[in-house]
Amino acid sequence: MKDSPSVDQPSSVNEDxxxxxxxxxxxxxxxxxxxxxxxxxxxxxPDAIPTLIRVLGYNNPGAAVxxxxxxxxxxxxxxxxxxEELDGYNYGARAWAIRALSLIGDPRALxxxxxTATGDFALSVRRAAAKGLGHLNWDxxxxxxxxxxxxxxxxxxxxxxxxxxxxxxxxxxAGLQALAxxxxxxxxxxxxxTIQEQLQRVVQQDDSLAVQARARLALIAVQAxxx
Amino acid sequence: xxxEAQQLVNAQGESLTVEQAVANLRQTEDTGLRYYAAWWLGRxxxxxxxxxxxxxQALQDESDRAPDGGYPLxxxxxxxxxxxxxxxxxxxxxxxxxxxxYYVRESAAHALGALGDDxxxxxxxxxxxxxxxxxxxxxxxxxxxxxxxAILEALGCLGAQSAVDDIRPxxxxxxxxxxxxxxxxxxxxxxxxxxxxxxxxxxxxPNLQLRRSAMMDLGAIGYLPAAEPIAATLAENSLxxxxxxxxxxxxxxxxxxxxxxxxxxxxxxxxxxxxxx
Numbered sequence: 001m002k003d004s005p006s007v008d009q010p011s012s013v014n015e016d017x018x019x020x021x022x023x024x025x026x027x028x029x030x031x032x033x034x035x036x037x038x039x040x041x042x043x044x045x046p047d048a049i050p051t052l053i054r055v056l057g058y059n060n061p062g063a064a065v066x067x068x069x070x071x072x073x074x075x076x077x078x079x080x081x082x083x084e085e086l087d088g089y090n091y092g093a094r095a096w097a098i099r100a101l102s103l104i105g106d107p108r109a110l111x112x113x114x115x116t117a118t119g120d121f122a123l124s125v126r127r128a129a130a131k132g133l134g135h136l137n138w139d140x141x142x143x144x145x146x147x148x149x150x151x152x153x154x155x156x157x158x159x160x161x162x163x164x165x166x167x168x169x170x171x172x173x174a175g176l177q178a179l180a181x182x183x184x185x186x187x188x189x190x191x192x193x194t195i196q197e198q199l200q201r202v203v204q205q206d207d208s209l210a211v212q213a214r215a216r217l218a219l220i221a222v223q224a225x226x227x
Numbered sequence: 228x229x230x231e232a233q234q235l236v237n238a239q240g241e242s243l244t245v246e247q248a249v250a251n252l253r254q255t256e257d258t259g260l261r262y263y264a265a266w267w268l269g270r271x272x273x274x275x276x277x278x279x280x281x282x283x284q285a286l287q288d289e290s291d292r293a294p295d296g297g298y299p300l301x302x303x304x305x306x307x308x309x310x311x312x313x314x315x316x317x318x319x320x321x322x323x324x325x326x327x328x329y330y331v332r333e334s335a336a337h338a339l340g341a342l343g344d345d346x347x348x349x350x351x352x353x354x355x356x357x358x359x360x361x362x363x364x365x366x367x368x369x370x371x372x373x374x375x376x377a378i379l380e381a382l383g384c385l386g387a388q389s390a391v392d393d394i395r396p397x398x399x400x401x402x403x404x405x406x407x408x409x410x411x412x413x414x415x416x417x418x419x420x421x422x423x424x425x426x427x428x429x430x431x432x433p434n435l436q437l438r439r440s441a442m443m444d445l446g447a448i449g450y451l452p453a454a455e456p457i458a459a460t461l462a463e464n465s466l467x468x469x470x471x472x473x474x475x476x477x478x479x480x481x482x483x484x485x486x487x488x489x490x491x492x493x494x495x496x497x498x499x500x501x502x503x504x
Binding site for chain 1: 271461463464465468469472475476479480484485489493494497500501504
């Protein structure tokens with residue numbers, strides 16, 4: 001893999017990307033498409049972002065996974081284009097975009113993740129959003145906004161632990177654990193007790209053993225926090 | 228989670244209560260409403276007597292007919308009854324194994340496996356008559372003469388030791404999914420790991436459908452050594468998570484969680500699942 005070029009010198013590299021982008025447009029099988037997307041993603045070049053985002057709507061899961069990997073590797077640079085994609089009409093693309101945003105952890109995605117974690121009809125999207133809410137990179141927010149944003153996350157994740165689908169509850173529990181760690185660092189510790197209480201409730205009341213077990217593990221991790 | 232069922236909304240955004248769902252299932256005007264109600268009662272595990280009665284009656288429905296002559300409502304009702312754990316459904320489901328709709332027989336076999344009543348064993352074994360040679364495709368249909376996967380799986384779940392000699396020949400059936408189902412049942416009935424090795428090898432298949440089905444089989448039998456191979460399989464995270472849930476929960480039951488502490492094995496599977504969210 002070549003070194004990642006920096007964002008401010010895209011003009012010369014477009015020529016390198018052009019054949020890779022053409023290979024995606026001309027791919028004649030699902031497998032060829034996956035391989036072509038993988039090659040473009042491996043460039044880790046910001047100019048690949050529009051093409052990688054277009055691939056999310058191609059109804060080719062293998063290619064979408066490769067595109068998400070590429071977008072996640074590009075991190076913050078992908079976020080504005082991904083947020084724009086969410087306004088699109090393609091539901092499949094939207095689900096993949098939310099997945100990428102969850103993995104990137106940029107708090108500019110907070111509002112969409114809050115809406116999605118509790119309101120999306122597809123359980124895999126609610127699952128990804130719940131994971132994302134726990135793993136946001138809070139340092140990217142202005143300090144005075146962190147507390148309010150974490151409270152919003154906390155509320156959405158607590159709601160997520162009551163989702164009808166076990167896997168969403170599981171992801172919400174994992175999200176609560178990650179959020180507890182972040183809150184501990186950010187000194188908003190009064191919320192740790194709320195998280196512990198909710199995890200305790202899940203251990204006692206959830207009807208899925210896997211979710212109970214995940215909540216037990218989260219409780220152990222939260223109890224070990226230096227408070 | 229029965230209280231949640233009260234608050235849930237259906238795909239059209241309308242909320243449905245248990246009373247409405249039972250009423251929708253009992254009315255005969257609108258087949259779509261009945262079909263949806265049968266699914267809904269199973270989905271939200273509504274096991275109260277009037278719901279179970281209505282579902283059992285729906286197993287004999289004549290009004291909802293598919294273009295191919297099948298009985299869509301019966302199929303959904305059988306699936307729902309498999310989730311409700313009510314032994315009064317066993318006999319009516321055994322009757323369904325004689326239905327001329329393949330998919331009703333398939334749903335009934337699944338449900339009987341889930342209900343765990345060994346009374347169903349003779350009727351299930353009956354459908355294996357003629358052995359693997361008789362298990363041929365039906366012309367013009369995408370399936371074999373019997374729902375062999377569901378039958379083999381049910382016999383495995385029911386601990387049908389007496390069926391081992393009838394199941395073994397299906398390990399050599401030309402359809403890979405049938406082989407998988409036979410391997411899965413043989414492992415459940417004999418505890419012999421070599422049957423799971425067959426399923427583990429399937430996780431490397433070039434064909435996605437086969438990888439998926441082997442993964443779900445390994446999850447359903449809760450084979451702990453399969454956890455890492457499942458996590459590494461080229462397939463959707465959603466399915467890997469379901470398969471790993473099966474592996475994890477079998478282990479948790481064995482160690483008597485939540486009374487016992489999490490073992491290192493359980494924590495290992497949880498870590499694999501976290502990666503897939």
